[in-house]
Amino acid sequence: MATTESVSLMDKIVSLAKRRGFVFPSSEIYGGLANSYEYGPLGVELKKNIQDEWWNAFVRQRSDMVGLDSSIILHPKVWEASGHVAGFADAMVDCKNCKTRMRADHLIEEYFESKGEKVSVEGKSPAELERLIKDNKIPCPVCSKHDWTPVRKFNLLFETNIGIVPEAQSKVYLRGETAQGIFVSFKNILDSTRLSLPFGVGQLGKVFRNEITKGNFIFRTLEFEQGEIEYFFDPAVDDWQKLFESWKKNIWEFATNNLNVRAENLRWREHSDEERSFYSKRTEDLEYKFPFGFKELWGLAYRTDYDLQQHTKYSGIDLSYLDPVSGRKFIPHVIEPSVGINRLMAMVMLDSYREEGDRVVLQLKPGLAPYKAAVFPLLANKPQLVEVAQGIYRDLKKEMTVAWDDRGNIGKRYYAQDEIGTPYCVTVDFDSLENKDVTVRDRDTMKQDRVPIKELSRYIKEAVRPNSLH
Numbered sequence: 001m002a003t004t005e006s007v008s009l010m011d012k013i014v015s016l017a018k019r020r021g022f023v024f025p026s027s028e029i030y031g032g033l034a035n036s037y038e039y040g041p042l043g044v045e046l047k048k049n050i051q052d053e054w055w056n057a058f059v060r061q062r063s064d065m066v067g068l069d070s071s072i073i074l075h076p077k078v079w080e081a082s083g084h085v086a087g088f089a090d091a092m093v094d095c096k097n098c099k100t101r102m103r104a105d106h107l108i109e110e111y112f113e114s115k116g117e118k119v120s121v122e123g124k125s126p127a128e129l130e131r132l133i134k135d136n137k138i139p140c141p142v143c144s145k146h147d148w149t150p151v152r153k154f155n156l157l158f159e160t161n162i163g164i165v166p167e168a169q170s171k172v173y174l175r176g177e178t179a180q181g182i183f184v185s186f187k188n189i190l191d192s193t194r195l196s197l198p199f200g201v202g203q204l205g206k207v208f209r210n211e212i213t214k215g216n217f218i219f220r221t222l223e224f225e226q227g228e229i230e231y232f233f234d235p236a237v238d239d240w241q242k243l244f245e246s247w248k249k250n251i252w253e254f255a256t257n258n259l260n261v262r263a264e265n266l267r268w269r270e271h272s273d274e275e276r277s278f279y280s281k282r283t284e285d286l287e288y289k290f291p292f293g294f295k296e297l298w299g300l301a302y303r304t305d306y307d308l309q310q311h312t313k314y315s316g317i318d319l320s321y322l323d324p325v326s327g328r329k330f331i332p333h334v335i336e337p338s339v340g341i342n343r344l345m346a347m348v349m350l351d352s353y354r355e356e357g358d359r360v361v362l363q364l365k366p367g368l369a370p371y372k373a374a375v376f377p378l379l380a381n382k383p384q385l386v387e388v389a390q391g392i393y394r395d396l397k398k399e400m401t402v403a404w405d406d407r408g409n410i411g412k413r414y415y416a417q418d419e420i421g422t423p424y425c426v427t428v429d430f431d432s433l434e435n436k437d438v439t440v441r442d443r444d445t446m447k448q449d450r451v452p453i454k455e456l457s458r459y460i461k462e463a464v465r466p467n468s469l470h
Contacts, residue, residue: 010291013349014217016360020420022046022349023218035221042420043345045370045401047225050344051204053258053368054227058250058337059202065229066193068203070181076172079157081314082180082307084173089153091126092212093133098143103212104129104151111138113293122275126151158208174208178228179336181205183307186232186319197321197332198233198243204341216292218342225341230307232332234323240302240333244282247337251286251298259344260365261351265289266297279306288347297347298339305331352421362421363444366464369421372400373460376413378429380406389428392438392453396426399457400464418443424460 017023022043026036039047059065079085091104105121108129112119121129130151132138139146157176163169175181182201189201207226218224233243248268255261271283286298308319308331320329348368354361366372375393377385386406396402403422405413410427417425427439431450438456441448451459 009350009353010217013346013353016353016362016419017043017217017349022420036223037218037221042370046348046364046368046421047341047345049368049370050259050348051225051227051341054254054339054341054344055202055204057254057258058227058229062200064198065200065202066189066195068182068185068189068201069205070175070178070185070203072175072206072208073160073162073172074175074181074184076170077314078180078184078311079173079176081310082183083310084157084176084180085155088157088176089155090211091129091151091153093130093151094149095140095143095145096147096149097145098140100140100142101212102141104133107138107141108132108136110141111136120272120275122272126153154210156209156211158210176209177207177338178203178205178226179230179307179338182228182230183311183319184315186308186311187317190321196324198231198238200229200231202227202229204228216290218346219290219292219295221342224343226338227341228338229336231335231337232321233335234321234330235305235333236328236330240281240335243335244300244302247300247335248284248286251300251337251339255286255298258365259348259368260363261288261347265351267294269294277301277303279304288343288351290346290350297343298337301336301338303334303336305333307334308332359415359418361418361443364421364423366423369423369464370401371403371417371420371422372464373424373426374403374405374413374417374422375426376404376410376428377406378410378427384433385428385430388432392426392428392456396457396460399461414441414446423464426456 020042021040024038024040025032026038027033055067059067092101093104093107094101104126108121109119121132133148133151137146158174160172160174161169162172182203189195204225204227206223208223210222211220231243231247233240252266255266256263265288267287269285269287271285276283281302281304283299283301285296286300287294288297312319312331319331321332322329348364349362352363354363373396375389375396377389379385393402393404403417405416407413414425421443423443425441427441429439432438432453436454437450437452439448440451440459
């Protein structure tokens with residue numbers, strides 16, 4: 001169970017996120033929409049920086065990777081072929097007393113966790129889940145009653161319709177993952193490039209899952225950003241276990257180096273035979289120690305040739321690969337690293353949160369920070385200071401995201417920027433008018449240096465350049 005301290009940490013992050021403009025509840029003026037959020041002025045910058053970091057590290061800087069941006073709405077047969085229409089489902093149960101709706105597996109696992117026991121219910125049928133709930137008299141976590149409806153399956157795909165005339169509309173689905181767009185574009189990617197195996201295709205984009213969630217802020221939401229890679233290879237030539245371990249290493253280094261997350265808060269967990277998808281030979285999750293326990297952050301799976309075989313079968317189009325050297329023709333196998341960008345953002349905010357005396361600091365890696373610097377005039381009522389500060393602000397803004405603040409005293413401005421993770425604060429004072437330099441304060445050390453105005457841009461850019469280029 002989560003401790004009082006850890007629950008308090010999540011409450012602090014949620015409060016900071018709303019107060020400072022990182023994350024807002026969706027449609028709040030209408031009472032909100034469950035498990036949906038808006039990313040505010042600072043949140044959209046932080047999320048985009050994380051996305052850019054992922055794209056640079058896993059696509060742009062690798063010679064064996066290309067990118068793709070596929071449609072959110074794909075042909076409905078895509079989801080039949082992938083198995084999502086028939087099998088992309090969770091088991092849900094409702095409390096008859098208070099009407100709380102939960103995923104049955106989450107209800108059971110959290111109940112046993114509260115008793116200090118670990119149990120996995122992956123792969124169990126609705127009837128088996130229902131029996132576990134009844135035999136253990138598992139109570140509702142909201143009203144404490146033990147009065148549940150039968151466990152039943154529901155599909156996670158969002159349905160919609162295309163077509164102008166109602167009677168001529170066709171049912172389609174919002175994508176439940178970005179992976180299938182890569183598989184159905186496999187032939188086009190091969191035909192339009194000179195790629196040879198092994199190679200990967202990366203994609204960033206929105207996905208939608210109509211699932212019951214427990215809240216937990218932006219950890220699990222109805223729509224989220226997914227960063228997904230399909231890495232294709234020849235199983236007769238490439239050792240899949242070595243490729244798998246290489247991706248594990250890359251993922252770990254990205255989390256600890258590029259995102260600056262503490263290693264002690266991360267762990268790998270391998271899926272059991274019962275938990276693993278039938279087409280997967282090996283699946284592992286990189287888990288992060290969230291305030292509500294270790295939970296999946298990044299999935300890594302060896303999916304064999306299942307997906308390309310399925311789409312070949314359903315579409316009638318040959319999706320095999322012709323080896324240019326040996327002349328062999330075969331369906332490539334694939335390893336898939338998949339991560340939720342929103343979860344990365346939640347992890348980064350939680351992991352970087354510090355309380356130091358009377359100040360709160362988000363110790364974000366500088367390249368991830370929404371603002372790279374903040375510019376202040378020492379006194380807002382001195383036109384000569386404001387004029388110089390405004391000039392510096394305008395010049396820096398051409399090259400990076402910069403904040404302007406002339407409210408209150410300088411100490412409060414510093415603390416406000418610390419709380420949103422701004423790595424440097426630039427203050428124009430009376431010495432600046434004569435010496436053409438400014439005070440630059442470091443967020444983490446609070447140390448202050450005098451930097452010539454003409455060298456300021458280089459000084460800041462050197463410290464906050466994209467993390468993957470360090």
